[in-house]
Amino acid sequence: MALTPMILSPVIHKKRFNFFFIGVTLGILILFFFLPNPQGLTHQGKMMIGILLAAGILWITEPIPLAATGLFIMILQPLLGVMSAEDVFSSFGNQAVFFLIGAFIIAAAIETQGLHKRMALALLRRFENSPRMLTLGIMLSCASLSFIMPEHGVAALFLPIIISILLAMRIIPKQSNFGKVSIISIAYGCSIGSLGTLIGGARNPLTIEFLSKAGINVSFFEWMLYAMPIVFISLPIVWLILQFVFPLEITDITLAKNEIEKQVSEQGSMKKKEFLVLTILVFTIFLWIFLSSYTYFGLAGIALLGSILLFITGVITWKDVEKKVPWGIILLYGGAITLGIGMQRSGAGAWIAQRLFDIMQGNPYLVVFGIILFTIILTNVMSNTGAVAVLLPIGSAIAAEMPGISPLFASMLIALSGGLAFIFIIATPGNAITYSSGYFSTKDLFKAGTLANIACIFIIYGVAIVYWKGILGL
Amino acid sequence: MQEITQNLFKKILVIVSSEFYSKDVINRSMYLASKLNANVHLLYIIEEKPLIELEWQSGLHRTYYDNKEIQQEVIDKQRQTADNIIIQEIKHRYETQNISFSYDIIKGEFSKVVSKTVEQHHHDLVIMGYERGCMVDYWIINEIDVPVWIEAGGHHESILAICSNLAPNQKVPSFSMQLAKHLNWELQLLYVIDLKDSVYVDENGKRSPKKSKHDLIFSRQLFVEDLQKKGISVHTTEGSLENETIKAARTTGAGLVIIGREQKRRGRLGLPVKNIKQKMAEKSKYSLLFIN
Numbered sequence: 001m002a003l004t005p006m007i008l009s010p011v012i013h014k015k016r017f018n019f020f021f022i023g024v025t026l027g028i029l030i031l032f033f034f035l036p037n038p039q040g041l042t043h044q045g046k047m048m049i050g051i052l053l054a055a056g057i058l059w060i061t062e063p064i065p066l067a068a069t070g071l072f073i074m075i076l077q078p079l080l081g082v083m084s085a086e087d088v089f090s091s092f093g094n095q096a097v098f099f100l101i102g103a104f105i106i107a108a109a110i111e112t113q114g115l116h117k118r119m120a121l122a123l124l125r126r127f128e129n130s131p132r133m134l135t136l137g138i139m140l141s142c143a144s145l146s147f148i149m150p151e152h153g154v155a156a157l158f159l160p161i162i163i164s165i166l167l168a169m170r171i172i173p174k175q176s177n178f179g180k181v182s183i184i185s186i187a188y189g190c191s192i193g194s195l196g197t198l199i200g201g202a203r204n205p206l207t208i209e210f211l212s213k214a215g216i217n218v219s220f221f222e223w224m225l226y227a228m229p230i231v232f233i234s235l236p237i238v239w240l241i242l243q244f245v246f247p248l249e250i251t252d253i254t255l256a257k258n259e260i261e262k263q264v265s266e267q268g269s270m271k272k273k274e275f276l277v278l279t280i281l282v283f284t285i286f287l288w289i290f291l292s293s294y295t296y297f298g299l300a301g302i303a304l305l306g307s308i309l310l311f312i313t314g315v316i317t318w319k320d321v322e323k324k325v326p327w328g329i330i331l332l333y334g335g336a337i338t339l340g341i342g343m344q345r346s347g348a349g350a351w352i353a354q355r356l357f358d359i360m361q362g363n364p365y366l367v368v369f370g371i372i373l374f375t376i377i378l379t380n381v382m383s384n385t386g387a388v389a390v391l392l393p394i395g396s397a398i399a400a401e402m403p404g405i406s407p408l409f410a411s412m413l414i415a416l417s418g419g420l421a422f423i424f425i426i427a428t429p430g431n432a433i434t435y436s437s438g439y440f441s442t443k444d445l446f447k448a449g450t451l452a453n454i455a456c457i458f459i460i461y462g463v464a465i466v467y468w469k470g471i472l473g474l
Numbered sequence: 475m476q477e478i479t480q481n482l483f484k485k486i487l488v489i490v491s492s493e494f495y496s497k498d499v500i501n502r503s504m505y506l507a508s509k510l511n512a513n514v515h516l517l518y519i520i521e522e523k524p525l526i527e528l529e530w531q532s533g534l535h536r537t538y539y540d541n542k543e544i545q546q547e548v549i550d551k552q553r554q555t556a557d558n559i560i561i562q563e564i565k566h567r568y569e570t571q572n573i574s575f576s577y578d579i580i581k582g583e584f585s586k587v588v589s590k591t592v593e594q595h596h597h598d599l600v601i602m603g604y605e606r607g608c609m610v611d612y613w614i615i616n617e618i619d620v621p622v623w624i625e626a627g628g629h630h631e632s633i634l635a636i637c638s639n640l641a642p643n644q645k646v647p648s649f650s651m652q653l654a655k656h657l658n659w660e661l662q663l664l665y666v667i668d669l670k671d672s673v674y675v676d677e678n679g680k681r682s683p684k685k686s687k688h689d690l691i692f693s694r695q696l697f698v699e700d701l702q703k704k705g706i707s708v709h710t711t712e713g714s715l716e717n718e719t720i721k722a723a724r725t726t727g728a729g730l731v732i733i734g735r736e737q738k739r740r741g742r743l744g745l746p747v748k749n750i751k752q753k754m755a756e757k758s759k760y761s762l763l764f765i766n
Binding site for chain 2: 065329
């Protein structure tokens, strides 16, 4: 049997598109270079908007790795005369970068010693009463672990555990609503949980660093104070949406219970190194909550102290760090920070904000709604951190123009909305990780994700107006 | 032609995958295997595209080692799911019908795996489902030269065979008659002149330069008269091939639509324009049989 060659293989298509998008990006930069300056905008400001657009295209279409786009942004600014090389590279060395490094090392220790699995099973065991409770348990457990570990690590931890349970229950992938809800709950639980603390997602430290450059310091505890109500309102509502979209077809949970018990017994009793990691973790979180606002300690100092203690006690080695710490995110982060600073210093952020302000006719409620809506749309089609990086300088500039909206208020809106990417597989690694299991389709995610995102837009809006503005006076 | 009809569906390849598993596909394979006394080879494909997507999406946030670890875990779990649940269920059903059955579980890109398997085992029919919006790339349905049956469910026992100015029309009429006879299904033949792509495709599948409507009608007339001499009546229509086919399938209530090796104009500049067969598979609510 002979097969005629393919007209054009998908790989060739992908390569062609990569070149196309790189060409579009360079075209935009050249176009912006020669365009006349709009009224009220300097040449530097105009070029910075060009860089923002270029970064947006590269982060959405990914013809080069996201981290490489971060580096590209850093070199573009001095090359195009927006900021000096010294200013660009010095802005990379900030406290939040080292906070991230410390948090990654602590997460690496938790994973290396298997403490994360023990905690996951301990949490799941509390929800073995019924199929419905088990799906709630999955979502709550994922969210809880995402308070202390990066969300994507939590998704990768829970996926094999939950598939084992589904296997034991003889659930057929894509045909069972229980299977769909269980697996989607992992992705959504991790995304929602990652909003709660500074550790869950890299966009959170990015936001506090951006704010600190504007002279606003947010401590670990203050972040939790602002974010946790959104987490605790969103979790049950999104869970209810999943129950509504995919009504569960099973009633008996015995096989799931047996599988969880089997996995718990395989874990055995807690080992010394696990205990040490747990102790250092609790100690570090304690310091983050109560001491991170002190100038001479700070978030990064505490994170690095926790990391050093892990090395001293021998629960983690440098080899483990090399295997477990994703250094690429630090580079993306560096690019994002310099992008924000460039937008601010060149006046581009304020210029865009003024245009948006005119469109929204100065209505603060409309502006708040617009920020949430636009962030959620953008975060669904590009990297969460990228979306937050692109929008923070604009949001902050809007806040400067709009009476009644502070930079902290606008930045928190963007940071928290930026973590809620529910609709597409490409929206966040958690969605891609869980999709690979084969238990739900892209249509399922689209259906549930659209409703969940709509609900979350109103939740964030409500919390922002009533709690942040009305009670906390943000 | 004689060779094709003699070997009609003796060795059927049934495909299910981690991306799409339809019980209708299994039901149809059981029906055909029983009717034609054919062997069934079930292939479960662990589609690798979601795993590549996982690596692509997580590349920045998780290390290479982490991604490899979770990919392997997912593959292991999918293999267990296929082996312990899906294959067991299907096996039981085939065995109760006394259908000769073998199976494989293979990880890879859907179309590549199918083409390689057909090449190795010399199947004479492929039965599969079609899921719009999933990560499977169904290029195989345009490239493979054994018939591909896309099952969409339904119980209508009638065949609508499509001939057109865009296909050589060599295999479709006789193959459709043969199949209708074997299955004891009703057969209707339709000749469509595609006015949006007014060329004529010859016996070798080569497209002519643009033709006038008059020329296309003349060619159709010759084709229709030739079949009428053999006692077969052909309905005729004009319009877009895919739209007219869908319309005719709906009005006749066809259970199966047979389409030949159409050579409709492809995307310009190498841009990925979906082939007519994929478009029809996406839109159709009835089963399709592609004969390349």
